[in-house]
Amino acid sequence: MHMNKDLTIGSPRAALWRFSLPLFGSILFQQLYNIADSLVVGKFVGENAFAAVGNAYEVTLIFIAFAFGCNIGCSVVVSRRFGGKDWRGMKGAVSTTFIASGALCLLLMGLGFLLCPALLHLIRTPAEVFDDCVLYLRIYIAGLPFLFFYNIATGIFSAMGDSKTPFLFLAASSTANIAVDVLFVKGLGMAVDGVAWATFLCQGVSCALALTAVLRRLKTVPHTGKVPRFSPSLFREIAAVAVPSILQQSFISVGNIVLQGIINSYGPGVMAGYSAAVKLNNMVITAFTTLGNGMSNFVAQNIGAGKNGRVRQGFRAGLEMVYLLCLPILALYLLGGRQLIRLFIEAPSADALRTGVTFLRIVTPFYLVVSTKLIADGVLRGAGAMRRFMAATFSDLILRVTLAYVFSALLHLGSTGIWCAWPVGWSIGTILSVLFYRRGSWHEDKQGGACAE
Helix, strand or coil: CCCCCCCCCCCHHHHHHHHHHHHHHHHHHHHHHHHHHHHHHHHHCCHHHHHHHHHHHHHHHHHHHHHHHHHHHHHHHHHHHHHCCCHHHHHHHHHHHHHHHHHHHHHHHHHHHHHHHHHHHHCCCCHHHHHHHHHHHHHHHHCHHHHHHHHHHHHHHHHCCCCHHHHHHHHHHHHHHHHHHHHHHHHCCCCHHHHHHHHHHHHHHHHHHHHHHHHHHHHCCCCCCCCCCCCHHHHHHHHHHHHHHHHHHHHHHHHHHHHHHHHHCCCHHHHHHHHHHHHHHHHHHHHHHHHHHHHHHHHHHHHHCCCCHHHHHHHHHHHHHHHHHHHHHHHHHHHHHHHHHHHHCCCCCHHHHHHHHHHHHHHHHHHHHHHHHHHHHHHHHHCCCHHHHHHHHHHHHHHHHHHHHHHHHHCCCCHHHHHHHHHHHHHHHHHHHHHHHHCCHHHCCCCCCCCCC
């Protein structure tokens, strides 16, 4: 158990920084998977292929939402058992997650293959990119088991306080993915299918390595009594965290798909500019979300150990961390937006360049706001306060989607109106998340498990 870290002892700030920095590195490499796909097709195939991968990406986020939900559900429950030194319950939670997630993955694969074209029609995917979108998504869906089981493995490592091992696997596979992307597209003359198969292969390898390592690690954890293969009570506890997390991420994905439908009506130039800018945006938001996940593990371990007072110290340390991350990104995106968009699209059209730069200028200053929300959400989820977590998330999302339509269509602000909806939704969601955090039971120093709703 040499790599496992007990987050319930020592300085909360130091524990959180040591745990979260590899998590942050991991998310940068995770983002490289899709960004590499877009970069390679944008450079070597063309603007339409780039728009196709960007359009397909919004649909893949639905599948990622389910994998992420399984990760965080397993991770929070395993963290509580790890913090409370309940090794048998911890192993039972792992086994239960594997079985339930495998069944869910098979169901999603079947639905994905059947409904893919209908979903692309629904978001008004232009005819010139439609076939490429379908091709990319079908290959992606074939690799869903790799996505699911890799995410569960990293969730288990995180629950045991080890964020370094998954970082090493992901760094290796993401770097390989870029090389294989270039080999398939430039070397073998493939197009959108080349980057999809590269992702499939590299995710497969990283999944196999992560599963092997996590099963070996679990063998070193002692326990007494027979470990249940599938425990209904543990399944309910995992589902209580996983289902709201899946709903949160899925609703965000569905919201993004609705937004993509509005954006698609402005044509391939605006689509390509948005695809480039939203990838830069997603990289930052995913980094904040991952640090929020680290906060969930920290909170779950400490609540499992009955150390509620450490939750408040952890929250303050988490805010320090995301604000320090925000400042250089703010400067980079505001000053270098034009160059960053050009990284994705070789010789972008005037429409694409203008769209991407405008999006970044409107949205980037509000990263300080949304990062506060995501750290507060991490505390709520780690403590099991899922109803509050859902209320804050859905308020933000519903506002963003509704206002995008109101600003762009009813107030005639065009595509710029869509981008203006982001800051408003984020600001109101953040106010709710912080209010819910301040009302939490961790403000009383008492023994306790999950926070009362």
